[in-house]
Amino acid sequence: xxxxxxxxxxxxxxxxxxxxxxxxxxxxxxxxxxxxxxxxxxxxxxxxxxxxxxxxxxxxxxxxxxxxxxxxxxxxxxxxxxxxxxxxxxxxxxxxxxxxxxxxxxxxxxxxxxxxxxxxxxxxxxxxxxxxxxxxxxxxxxxxxxxxxxxxxxxxxxxxxxxxxxxxxxxxxxxxxxxxxxxxxxxxxxxxxxxxxxxxxxxxxxxxxxxxxxxxxxxxxxxxxxxxxxxxxxxxxxxxxxxxxxxxxxxxxxxxxxxxx
Amino acid sequence: xxxxxxxxxxxxxxxxxxxxxxxxxxxxxxxxxxxxxxxxxxxxxxxxxxxxxxxxxxxxxxxxxxxxxxxxxxxxxxxxxxxxxxxxxxxxxxxxxxxxxxxxxxxxxxxxxxxxxxxxxxxxxxxxxxxxxxxxxxxxxxxxxxxxxxxxxxxxxxxxxxxxxxxxxxxxxxxxxxxxxxxxxxxxxxxxxxxxxxxxxxxxxxxxxxxxxxxxxxxxxxxxxxxxxxxxxxxxxxxxxxxxxxxxxxxxxxxxxxxxxxxxxxxxxxxxxxxxxxxxxxxxxxxxxxxxxxxxxxxxxxxxxxxxxxxxxxxxxxxxxxx
Numbered sequence: 001x002x003x004x005x006x007x008x009x010x011x012x013x014x015x016x017x018x019x020x021x022x023x024x025x026x027x028x029x030x031x032x033x034x035x036x037x038x039x040x041x042x043x044x045x046x047x048x049x050x051x052x053x054x055x056x057x058x059x060x061x062x063x064x065x066x067x068x069x070x071x072x073x074x075x076x077x078x079x080x081x082x083x084x085x086x087x088x089x090x091x092x093x094x095x096x097x098x099x100x101x102x103x104x105x106x107x108x109x110x111x112x113x114x115x116x117x118x119x120x121x122x123x124x125x126x127x128x129x130x131x132x133x134x135x136x137x138x139x140x141x142x143x144x145x146x147x148x149x150x151x152x153x154x155x156x157x158x159x160x161x162x163x164x165x166x167x168x169x170x171x172x173x174x175x176x177x178x179x180x181x182x183x184x185x186x187x188x189x190x191x192x193x194x195x196x197x198x199x200x201x202x203x204x205x206x207x208x209x210x211x212x213x214x215x216x217x218x219x220x221x222x223x224x225x226x227x228x229x230x231x232x233x234x235x236x237x238x239x240x241x242x243x244x245x246x247x248x249x250x251x252x253x254x255x256x257x258x259x260x261x
Numbered sequence: 262x263x264x265x266x267x268x269x270x271x272x273x274x275x276x277x278x279x280x281x282x283x284x285x286x287x288x289x290x291x292x293x294x295x296x297x298x299x300x301x302x303x304x305x306x307x308x309x310x311x312x313x314x315x316x317x318x319x320x321x322x323x324x325x326x327x328x329x330x331x332x333x334x335x336x337x338x339x340x341x342x343x344x345x346x347x348x349x350x351x352x353x354x355x356x357x358x359x360x361x362x363x364x365x366x367x368x369x370x371x372x373x374x375x376x377x378x379x380x381x382x383x384x385x386x387x388x389x390x391x392x393x394x395x396x397x398x399x400x401x402x403x404x405x406x407x408x409x410x411x412x413x414x415x416x417x418x419x420x421x422x423x424x425x426x427x428x429x430x431x432x433x434x435x436x437x438x439x440x441x442x443x444x445x446x447x448x449x450x451x452x453x454x455x456x457x458x459x460x461x462x463x464x465x466x467x468x469x470x471x472x473x474x475x476x477x478x479x480x481x482x483x484x485x486x487x488x489x490x491x492x493x494x495x496x497x498x499x500x501x502x503x504x505x506x507x508x509x510x511x512x513x514x515x516x517x518x519x520x521x522x523x524x525x526x527x528x529x530x531x532x533x534x535x536x537x538x539x540x541x542x543x544x545x546x547x548x549x550x551x552x553x554x555x556x557x558x559x560x561x562x563x564x565x566x567x568x569x570x571x572x573x574x575x576x577x578x579x580x581x582x583x584x
Contacts, residue, residue, distance in 0.1 A: 049383045054416040061418040068452040073482060073527065076445050248485040252530050255488045256537055 007172045009146060019147050019178055023138065027185040030130045031193050041122045051095040055228055058093035062235045070247040077244050088236035091229060134182070142178035150174045275326075282327040285320050289335055294342065314343070321354060325361035333358050352379060353388035360396060369400060387417060394423075398430065406430060421450040425457075428464070437468035455493035455500065462486030462503045469510070481529040483507045484538065498549055498567050502574065505542035508535050509578075543578065546571045 048056075062084050069077050087093055146166055152174075154162075159173040162180040176184075292313065317336050324333035337351075337358050344351050356372055363369050376393040380386060390413045397406035410427045414420065428443035444461040451457060462483045469479035484507045490500040512535055530538070550572050552560040 048385055050385055050416045051383075053385045057417050057419045064419065065449050068449045071448045071452045071458075072445055075526065076442070248482070248489055248527070251485050251488040251492060252534055252538055255492055256534070256541065258492070 007175075009149075009175065011146065015145060015147050019142050019145060020181060023142070023178060023181055024185060026134065026137075027182070027189060028192060028196075030134065031189060032196065034126050034130060035193070035197050038123065038126050041126065042119075055093055055095045058087070059228075059231060059235060062088065062232075062239060066235070066239050066242060069242055069244055073246055073248065074244055077246075081239055081242070084239055085236045088232040088239075091232070093232065094229060138178055138182050145178050146171070146175045147178050147181060148176050150176060278323045278326050281320065281323040282329050282332070285324055285329060285332040285336070288316070288320065289332060294339060314340070318350075318354070321358070325358060328361075330358070330362050333361065349386050349388045352386065353392045356389065356392050356396075360392075366400075369396065372396065373400075385416065387413070387420070391423065391426075394426065403430060403434060418446075419450060421447050424450070428460075432464060432467075435471070437464065437471060440464050441468065453493055455490040455497055458486050458490035458493065459497065459499045459503055462490065462500075462507065466503065466507050466510075477529060478526055480507055480511050481527050484511065484530065484535070485527065488538070496545070496549060498546070498563055498571060501542045501545045501549070502567075502571055504538060505546060505574065505578075508539040508542065511535050512539060543575065546575055550575065 065077075065080055065084060072080070144166060146163075149172075150162075154173055156173055159171075161183075162173060162176045163171065164177055164179045164183075166175075166177045317340055321333050321336040321340070324330070324336065337354055340351050340354060356376060359372050359375075360369065363372060373393065373396055376389055376396070379389050380393065390409070394406050394409045394413070397403075397409060407427070407430055410423055410430070414423055414427065417423070424443050424446040428440045428447065431437075431440035431443060441461065441464055444457060444464060447457050448454065448461065465479045465483035465486060469476045469483060472479075484504065487500050487504040487507060491497055491504065494500065511529065512532070515532055529535075549560065549563065550568055553563055553568050
């Protein structure tokens, strides 16, 4: 295949100053603005009240007793086993006391879940609104310009990505239109934001999109959370079936053997 | 210098604390007041590390202990600047500094009231709840402290520190069964802590000397606890010391056979085993004392007071033998 001659397009050098630089600057500024807006809008992390904490920690307590039962003597373990099973089965540790047969709360009416959803909404809004604005701004003012040439060769597949808005078949894919520069900025400015705002900034959209893909596992978004009462009953069963042994059973014999041997 | 400043320092002797507190002014001068998380600004100033905040907390405590209230307030101010006024730990430290500065009972009562308003009926501010317990205890209101601790442990039963404190308070009141229960809870949470095993052994030993009915049972378990602590930590002087005491006591009045061995209690070890254990403990203690006093480099980690106690025990023992 014959080597194609290098395409040269005579561009007005002013294009660089009036399109490339403004788009970049605007992108950086919106990033910074978004960071501070999300700091302002952030809901303070919720403080757990006592019943909730009691519910969570009692479950953990039961699990630790089950896992480490071997440090206790048989009698102490039996006493704890009885207390724990009774409390678990009667629902004494439950957040809302005796109401243990209640249906799982509807997430749309539960104010706790609503808070989480509001947070998501705010994040989404902070992302969507500026994006739409800038997008329409760019396509209104700068669509159809070829503004720069990448300093490295790339394959033909990139043509549709880099030359969005410029429908010229023969043009080398290295030429970029303003819309593609905008997309490059979206994906490429993360290190700049880290440099300017610190590593835990909220400016980058990429990070937020990542965050949305996997919500934190201990915070079920919609649908019923795990039924705590069922967890308690399961734990009660686990504790009930333990065949108790103690690490102290033959410890003095082990000690004598170990030290001598 | 940074190293010792950033280490937890609950065990420091007064002299060491004084040394630490004297470092405070120079540290305050050398480290800037606040940090920025941005890379751009950190080009111009020192960067923030987690150790600094630990060091600040430690120095704050040291300054409170030595009465350097000015530096203590400065540290507190920096912590407030970084973590905000409503941070749980910061609230506790604020109270602590006030406690250290208070010089009469009235002010302490005032601080106590402040803690209670912070805590309210349903908040879970554990650092402040612990401060309240500590303040109640140091004001001599032991029963209220016990009540507050039990309240705290009701909603946070996985807090080993609180269980240990509760055990200590119960022990100071001579309530052995309660203290034993609390220490067992600590062990459930930290199953391999040899110091807690040894501590439980000590409490069981004390309980054995106080009651006659459960004497045999407590002594047996005490021996087992000490053995376990040695098993977990070789050359643990407290474990050997307790083992020697407990086995010695078991040997003095040997277990009556056909004691109530029902209900899954441990049967006391037979006499030969007990003798062997006692012998082992004596030998080990003697070795530790000898090597420590001879200045062998790997045997210098013991506290002088522990060595002295072990020596005294050994001397008493040999004096008994001579007689």
